[in-house]
Amino acid sequence: MKAAFQGVHGAYSELASKQLLGSRVRTLPCESFADVFDAVAGGAAERGILPIENSLAGSIHQNYDLLLDRDLHIVGEAYLKVEHALLCHPSASLRAITEVRSHPQALAQCSGFFAKNKGIKPAPYFDTAGAAESLAREAPIHIGAIASAYAAELYGLKVLKRNLQNHADNFTRFLAVAKRPLPAKRSTTAGLPFKTSLAFMPKRNAVGSLHAILGVIAGRGIDLLKIESRPNPLSPFEYWFYADLAGGPGALAVAQALRELEPLVSRLKILGGYPRAPRAGSRPVPANRSKHA
Amino acid sequence: MKAAFQGVHGAYSELASKQLLGSRVRTLPCESFADVFDAVAGGAAERGILPIENSLAGSIHQNYDLLLDRDLHIVGEAYLKVEHALLCHPSASLRAITEVRSHPQALAQCSGFFAKNKGIKPAPYFDTAGAAESLAREAPIHIGAIASAYAAELYGLKVLKRNLQNHADNFTRFLAVAKRPLPAKRSTTAGLPFKTSLAFMPKRNAVGSLHAILGVIAGRGIDLLKIESRPNPLSPFEYWFYADLAGGPGALAVAQALRELEPLVSRLKILGGYPRAPRAGSRPVPANRSKHA
Numbered sequence: 001m002k003a004a005f006q007g008v009h010g011a012y013s014e015l016a017s018k019q020l021l022g023s024r025v026r027t028l029p030c031e032s033f034a035d036v037f038d039a040v041a042g043g044a045a046e047r048g049i050l051p052i053e054n055s056l057a058g059s060i061h062q063n064y065d066l067l068l069d070r071d072l073h074i075v076g077e078a079y080l081k082v083e084h085a086l087l088c089h090p091s092a093s094l095r096a097i098t099e100v101r102s103h104p105q106a107l108a109q110c111s112g113f114f115a116k117n118k119g120i121k122p123a124p125y126f127d128t129a130g131a132a133e134s135l136a137r138e139a140p141i142h143i144g145a146i147a148s149a150y151a152a153e154l155y156g157l158k159v160l161k162r163n164l165q166n167h168a169d170n171f172t173r174f175l176a177v178a179k180r181p182l183p184a185k186r187s188t189t190a191g192l193p194f195k196t197s198l199a200f201m202p203k204r205n206a207v208g209s210l211h212a213i214l215g216v217i218a219g220r221g222i223d224l225l226k227i228e229s230r231p232n233p234l235s236p237f238e239y240w241f242y243a244d245l246a247g248g249p250g251a252l253a254v255a256q257a258l259r260e261l262e263p264l265v266s267r268l269k270i271l272g273g274y275p276r277a278p279r280a281g282s283r284p285v286p287a288n289r290s291k292h293a
Numbered sequence: 294m295k296a297a298f299q300g301v302h303g304a305y306s307e308l309a310s311k312q313l314l315g316s317r318v319r320t321l322p323c324e325s326f327a328d329v330f331d332a333v334a335g336g337a338a339e340r341g342i343l344p345i346e347n348s349l350a351g352s353i354h355q356n357y358d359l360l361l362d363r364d365l366h367i368v369g370e371a372y373l374k375v376e377h378a379l380l381c382h383p384s385a386s387l388r389a390i391t392e393v394r395s396h397p398q399a400l401a402q403c404s405g406f407f408a409k410n411k412g413i414k415p416a417p418y419f420d421t422a423g424a425a426e427s428l429a430r431e432a433p434i435h436i437g438a439i440a441s442a443y444a445a446e447l448y449g450l451k452v453l454k455r456n457l458q459n460h461a462d463n464f465t466r467f468l469a470v471a472k473r474p475l476p477a478k479r480s481t482t483a484g485l486p487f488k489t490s491l492a493f494m495p496k497r498n499a500v501g502s503l504h505a506i507l508g509v510i511a512g513r514g515i516d517l518l519k520i521e522s523r524p525n526p527l528s529p530f531e532y533w534f535y536a537d538l539a540g541g542p543g544a545l546a547v548a549q550a551l552r553e554l555e556p557l558v559s560r561l562k563i564l565g566g567y568p569r570a571p572r573a574g575s576r577p578v579p580a581n582r583s584k585h586a
Contacts, residue, residue, distance in 0.1 A: 032404065053524055058351035065349075103397055104419050111325065124417040126397050173524065208511030210520065211504065218501030227503065227534075228521040231346055231466065241520075 001048040003176070004028040004039035010105030010129030010151030012080060017049040018077045033063055037070045040179060048072065048177040053067035054082075057105075057173045059228060064199065064242060067177070067271050074272025076176035084110055085149045086161040087132055092141040094160050099123050101131035102146035110146055110164045120144075132157060173277075181272055184250035192275040195225055199240050199259075201267040209264060210241065215259045217238050220253040222246055225276075240267075249273040296340040296469070297332035303422030303444030307371060309467035310342040312371045326356055330363045333470060341365065342472040347375075348464045350398075357492065359533060360470070360564050367490050367565025369469035377403055379454040380425055380445045385434040387453050387533050389403060393426035395439035403439055403457045413437075425450060466570075474565055477543035479557060485568040487541030488518055491551075492533050494560040503534065509553045513546040514537055518569075527583040533560075542566040 003025050005013035014027050028045045030036045036048040050066075053059040084106055085091070099116075099121045100107070107114070107122040114122050123143075125131040131145035136155035144160065146153075148196060152159045202209035217224055222245035230240040247254040249270055261268060296318050298306035307320050321338045323329045329341040343359075346352040359368070377399055381390060391415045393400070393407075400407070400415040407415050416436075418424040424438035437453065438444075445452045495502035498531035510517055516539035523533040540547040542563055554561060 032401070053351070054354075055524060056355050058346070058354050061347075061351050062349050104417070107419075108325070122419075124397070124419050126400075126415075126417050171524075208507075210517055211507040211511035214501075214504040214507055218504035224503055224522075226522050226524065229517075229519050231348060231519065286494075 001047065002026045002028055002045040004036045004045035005029050005049040005051050006030050006033050006036055007127055008129045008133060010132050010147060010154045011127060012082060012129075012148060012172065013051060013174065014129075015148055015150045016051075016078050016080045016172070017047070017069060017176075019080060020049065020076050020174065020176050021047060033066055037066050037072060037177070040072055040177060043072065046178060047075070050174050050175050050177060052077075052175045055169060055171045056109075056167065059242070061230060062238075063175075064230065066133075068199055068222070068240070068269060072177040072179060073181035074175050074274050075178045075182050076274050076275045077195075078174050078176075079277050080164065080172050082109075082170040082172055083148065083154060083162065084128070084146045084164045085159050086113070086144050086164050087135065087147055087152045088144045088159040088160055089135050089139050089141060090156065090158045091139070092144070092158070094144075096142050097144045097160075098142045099143040100146055101125040101134065103131070106146045109166060109170065113161075175272075176274075177272070182248075182274055184273060188244075192278070193201050193246065194251070194273050195276040196245045196247060196248050196249045196254055196270040196273045197242070198245070199242050199269050199271060200261065200265040201240050203264065203266050213241075213261060216257050217243075217245060218266070220257045220260075222257055223242045223254055225248050246276070282284050295319045295338040297323050297329045297341050298336035298342040299323050299326050299329055300420055301422045301426060303425050303440060303447045304420060305375060305422075305441060305465065306342050306344060306467065306511045307422075308441055308443045309344075309371050309465070310340070311467050312373060312458070313342065313369050313467065314340060320474060325527045326359055330359050330470070333365055333472060334363065339471060340368070343468050343470060344465050346466045346470050348462060349402075349460065352535070354523060356468075357523065357533075361492055361521055361533070361562060363468040365472060366474035367468050367567050368471045369567050370488075370570045371467050371469075372464050373467060375458065375463040375465055376391075376401075376441065376455065377421070377439045377457045378445060378452050379406070379437050379440045379457050380428065380440055380450040381437045382428050382434060383449065383451045384430050384432070385437070385451070387437075389434050390437045390453075393437040393439055394418040394427065396420050396424070400441045402459060402463065405459045406454075406457050410561075413428055421540055435566050464580045468565075469567075470565070474495050474563075475541075475567055477541070477566060485571070486539065487544070487566050488569040489538045489540060489542045489547055489566045490535070490564040492535050492560075492562045493554065493558040494533050496557065496559050506534075506554060506557050508541060509536060509550050509557070510536075513553075515550055538571070561566065 003017040039045045040048040102121045128147035132147040132151035226244035296310040332338045352507040394416045421440035425440040428559035519537035521535045
């Protein structure tokens with residue numbers, strides 16, 4: 001199995017591909033999210049791995065746009081805890097470090113470290129994994145990088161400190177996309193319940209149209225796991241909603257609800273039905289062993 | 294009037310402060326969003342200016358967290374079109390440029406430009422305005438920056454190209470926050486209708502609780518302008534919703550709906566009532582002159 005991801009080897013997206021598809025998955029680095037879709041659609045990879053929302057930074061609308069525009073299907077999800085580590089070349093030490101490279105967002109997420117270490121200058125870089133790779137290539141003894149411990153392992157670097165980030169709870173949700181959807185009839189896999197992701201556009205200007213739509217979902221006893229309106233400042237009365245429902249698209253209640261939604265929406269797209277990730281940070285466990293898994 | 298914003302002079306947030314409060318507003322650059330809240334709470338500035346959602350990158354949950362945790366109130370909003378320009382020192386020219394500095398996200402948003410100009414290397418920087426400032430300071434003739442045309446004006450730089458970004462429709466919504474809310478009874482200002490932003494947590498584990506909540510809103514004939522669930526991967530069944538309603542918190546229908554919501558939620562916070570921004574990109578016009586303003 002080969003998985004395409006945006007970034008360079010060692011990126012958090014590559015780590016997510018291993019969490020989703022096992023440590024033996026082969027990976028294909030891509031320059032952009034659109035390239036990830038192209039790689040899967042063109043057959044260069046069987047899966048695409050996409051960040052879709054982050055607990056601090058929100059939903060990545062760009063990837064929802066691609067899911068709406070292209071014909072790939074969500075077949076899996078995973079939550080990854082973003083744990084930034086301070087890395088250096090094996091011959092370097094913390095005492096010698098005067099500069100630390102990383103993506104500006106990662107540098108900002110570790111501002112507490114720089115406040116405590118005034119002698120260390122943050123240096124912006126394209127991405128966390130690229131900063132790690134540059135240390136392996138250039139072997140400087142006075143420069144560090146902020147990236148994952150996984151990137152350290154990959155590039156043969158030393159981990160000086162773990163959990164450098166200010167906020168302990170920084171999670172990113174990743175999706176796996178594929179050319180073909182999972183069989184619609186499945187509603188559990190190895191004890192994991194399914195969920196269905198969809199996007200819809202309520203009929204224009206109808207006050208309460210969302211209420212009617214949620215009435216259909218609630219009326220069938222389906223749990224709503226996510227709901228989000230997509231801002232469209234150019235046309236504020238015509239907007240997409242993203243929703244995640246408990247249950248696969250082939251489960252009776254979900255299938256009935258989807259049929260009942262049709263007259264209430266001007267557009268509707270099922271983005272995929274797939275096993276629901278267990279609680280963040282934990283390994284997959286059968287649903288009967290963890291109430292909220 | 295003084296407005297605090299995150300970033301350095303020339304940032305898009307500073308430009309938003311001028312759109313919201315007029316070109317004569319004085320501004321106070323802050324290092325973090327939390328510092329913006331501190332500046333307003335401590336009296337160093339009367340307003341804080343915060344990006345809250347972007348049409349490509351989504352809602353900035355960090356700022357919602359601060360709105361929930363701190364005691365400031367939303368008193369205004371504005372949509373700003375993100376228009377990246379290519380800037381250089383006045384003595385430089387496009388032909389001489391071999392490197393362009395900017396925030397990695399802005400560099401990625403202008404990837405089409407770099408694909409067409411293979412001789413120009415993108416160079417990551419902390420922020421767009423800081424990249425512009427560095428050109429003014431260092432006066433290199435072979436380095437450009439991607440930032441707003443406003444940053445060029447501020448730092449005396451030359452605008453080589455406008456609208457460098459791949460996507461024409463990149464908007465950021467900004468909020469103005471203040472120590473005291475606007476008078477609750479107001480529901481229009483100079484012909485602009487109000488909106489009310491709130492955050493609520495439905496009673497735990499109640500299937501259809503969001504449906505009941507939206508029923509209260511729809512039942513009062515109130516338009517829902519935004520709804521979004523805040524992902525909480527650590528506790529997937531206990532989550533906040535953000536909602537924007539048409540109408541000020543003192544408007545009869547909204548006030549009644551807010552009272553009716555109380556038994557349905559375990560937590561509820563009114564984040565503010567404020568004049569609704571007109572359609573993105575346009576200047577404020579009275580509501581009777583623009584249907585959707």
